[in-house]
Amino acid sequence: MSGAFYLATRYMRRHRGKTAVMVAAVTLTLLLPLAVTVLVRAYDRQLGERAAATPxxxxxxxxxxxxxxxxxxxxxxxxxxxxxxxxxxxxxxxxxxxxxxxxxxxxxxxxxxxxxxxxxxxxxxxxxxxxxxxxxxxxxxxxxxxxxxxxxxxxxxxxxxxxxxxxxxxxxxxxxxxxxxxxxxxxxxxxxxxxxxxxxxxxxxxxxxxxxxxxxxxxxxxxxxxxxxxxxxxxxxxxxxxxxxxxxxxxxxxxxxxxxxxxxxxxxxxxxxxxxxxxDPPTVMDELMGLVFRVKRFFDANFALVLLATGLLLGLVVTLSLKLRTAERRTLHLLGCGRWLIVQTQAIELGLVLGLSAALACGLAGALTLLAPRWLGV
Amino acid sequence: MIELTDVRFRYDASASGAFELRVDRLALGAGSRTAVVGPSGSGKTTLLHLIAGILTPVQGRVVVNQEELGGLPDAQRRRARLRSMGMVFQDIQLLDYLSVRDNILLPYRLGGGLVLDREAKDRAESLANRVGLGDKLGRAIDKLSQGERQRVAICRALIARPELLLADEPTSALDADTARATLNLVFELAEETGTTLVVLTHDPSVLERFDRVVHVDGGGVS
Structure with missing residues (x-):
């Protein structure tokens, strides 16, 4: 395990509450648009298949x-x-x-x-x-x-x-x-x-x-x-x-x-x-889904803003965290640690939070894909 | 072991105006025990950082273990610091998210060619036992007293068997009894390993224990 990865994972483990909150915030932000996309697609597919089979x-x-x-x-x-x-x-x-x-x-x-x-x-x-x-x-x-x-x-x-x-x-x-x-x-x-x-x-x-x-x-x-x-x-x-x-x-x-x-x-x-x-059911359902997709575009724009806001908040949290950890970085530097390793450590922490969030969001979206037909009940 | 010749170092943008540290000649032998004394702001820490290669002089030579630090690139100076120097700071500076054991072994995680093997781990345990922290190796740093923390910092400084131990007022944050015990520990461990010792101190009562006392005042070293 590299020193940077070791330090990053130890920090996250020690501050698991803060890490969990950040992961949850990013996961939810990523999951919302993913979930809407998954559900709308599942809805469209299910409604479409049934409509297409009914002349x-x-x-x-x-x-x-x-x-x-x-x-x-x-x-x-x-x-x-x-x-x-x-x-x-x-x-x-x-x-x-x-x-x-x-x-x-x-x-x-x-x-x-x-x-x-x-x-x-x-x-x-x-x-x-x-x-x-x-x-x-x-x-x-x-x-x-x-x-x-x-x-x-x-x-x-x-x-x-x-x-x-x-x-x-x-x-x-x-x-x-x-x-x-x-x-x-x-x-x-x-x-x-x-x-x-x-x-x-x-x-x-x-x-x-x-x-x-x-x-x-x-x-x-x-x-x-x-x-x-x-x-x-x-x-x-x-x-x-x-x-x-x-x-x-x-x-x-x-x-x-x-x-x-x-x-x-x-x-x-x-x-x-x-x-x-x-x-003609397919025509009627296409019209209906057209309305749904127009509404979805509005949600997509909304999600983009939420994503931006979360990104800014995350940036703020990271910046504040870096500021709070100035002494730690100074200690590492004085001991002989290279600046690159310090940057790597911080980058790995951020990368792990984002990666974990993305994986969780994708996993949940995947589960949603499987559960959507039952939930939607179309 | 340590030789500073015609060294000049300047802080151009110092808060209290321009500052220059001047060392015409300073030589410290291997295994020696040197105290550096002087008022606050006199340049003691700057001198220590020049010896450690954290700072490089604008003029003159700083030679440590036959190697002129000023001529080395930053990466090599860092490597030299990790491999052959141990540092203890006034404000202790341990990583709060690492256990006692992991803090002691921290230099092995920072590159510099140090290999974290069984011997290093055994040495960490042995050092911790030596300073009375053998039963607290897995403990979080925030569960330790100030004195215990400084002992962890001393173990961290000595874990890689450095030839030179640089301590920047290691006892100033401790009460009198703990300070005395900590300094005793530093002397004992340094003597056991033959480590050259350079300690910055304000305390005149401990000066007699050193081989040599270097005075720093107004940027001059005598």
Whole structure:
């Protein structure tokens, strides 16, 4: 070990508190812009991949960002509904497959996604890792992360969240029977609860069941129940009134069979169907990320100023430290130590602080890269 | 051993105006014990620094161990200082972030061709034992008394077996008893190793212990 390195490391070890504060300050200053860059890139990549894999989304006219974010990433938003018949409209003429989606309710904060399970699973490549697909009204299959977070598996039940606590005429929450857990896909599907459209409409109060005749003393007890549950005994009593084609969907994912079909369908929905819009998800997400990157540029400028301020403060600390250590440098000089070795010692100390900080910041940014998908939850 | 001939040294920008140290001739033999006395500001420390090669004269010759220091480049003067001279300062000047052992061995970390080997480490231990610090080798400097610190500084000055020990008022920061004990230690160790001793002092009571007393006053040496 060279004398300069020896003296520098001994000094840092002895003054470990001061060294740790300097390393922490520089690490945080470096980490902030790195973290933002890592997170924005991860966000962009994840959003982009999902959007690129979704050719077209059709839904109610309104905010296109909300519609795409809800249909693709199950993000809550004020999105209007379209009639269920819109899925059939998409499939008319055989130009496309229309996958209906109704994303409106939650179960213990996990989004409940009502869809045509077979078509959606085929489109997104979902497979059941444990249990089976729902085959009966009131059954659900959980995304991998949702099952892990809620600690649920096949055979367990999951109650949907109350929609309006103070409305006495409210729809009762539905106790869903978990019949399967999906294999992880590292996509928003992992944190969702999938049910059939009919189950979803049941949660929304568009259908109901009739209880068998009951004794008076049981009536109060049943009325006070906190949730409705579909069982093999009562499933036949559940039914929907009115026109099923008019029941609500939040969106339809449309898979055109060709570019020509896509053009025709886009024109049909955007121009010939009132109150409906057809969107190209990659375009919408590019617009959205464009906004994010514009904001990021502002943060980048801010970080540059923070970096400059930290650099100046670090310079001040180093200068003050050098001043405080004048006697030490004089002792070394009197003993016969060369000026170069003294400069080397101070440079190594500064280099170690900066190097350690940079390594820590890069390590943390690397960890963030691995954790970002889970944290972002897109 | 030490020979200064027709030496002149000037501080041009001294706070108290221009100052010149004049040494017409000064010769100190090997193994001798010399005290340098004189009032503050008379040039005692300047004389010591000229002998150590820290300063170089504007005129004249400073020869130490048959080597004229003025003719050597800075790097070689530093090397000579590290290898053949030990220095003890008035204000002790130990590195607070090194332990007692590491402070004693410090000259081995500063280049100068000194090799930190087992023998050097054993010698550090032996010196520390000799001055009563054997059980405090791993201790931090700020845990030591002033007297103990000066003993560490003496060990540091002697660790590389120097031929010349230069001490700049080594006892002035110590109380009377500790000062006496410290000076005894310096004499004992110097005698044991045959080291030439040059000590700057204000204390007239210790002068009789030296072979020779050099007076410095107003820049002149007699």
């Amino acid at each position: 077209m989304v059709v839904g109610a006219a309104g905010n296109r960002y909300d519609l795409v974010l809800q249909a693709l990433y199950f993000r809550a938003g004020r999105v209007g509904t379209v009639p269920a018949s819109l899925a059939d409209d998409a499939e008319r003429d055989g130009m496309a497959v229309g996958i209906p989606l109704h994303v409106r309710y939650t179960a213990q904060d996990a989004p409940v996604v009502g869809t045509d399970l077979a078509e959606y699973a085929a489109f997104r490549g979902l497979t059941v890792a444990e249990g089976d697909w729902p085959r009966m009204l009131g059954q659900a299959v959980l995304g991998h992360d949702a099952a892990e977070r809620l600690g649920l598996g096949p055979g367990d039940t999951l109650t949907t969240d109350q929609q309006n606590l103070y409305n006495l005429a409210r729809n009762m929450p539905l106790r869903l029977r978990v019949v399967g857990v999906l294999a992880p896909t590292h996509s928003p599907d992992d944190r969702a609860v999938f049910v059939s459209l009919r189950t979803c409409w049941l949660i929304g109060g568009h259908g109901h069941g009739h209880a068998p005749e009951i004794h008076d003393d049981e009536a109060l007890h049943r009325a006070a129940r906190l949730a409705v549950e579909v069982t093999e005994d009562n499933v036949d009593s559940f039914h929907f009134h009115g026109d099923m084609d008019a029941l609500p969907l939040s969106a339809v994912i449309v898979l055109p069979d060709s570019d020509k079909s896509r053009t025709i369908l886009t024109a049909r929905f955007n121009q010939a169907t009132p109150g409906v819009q057809a969107l």
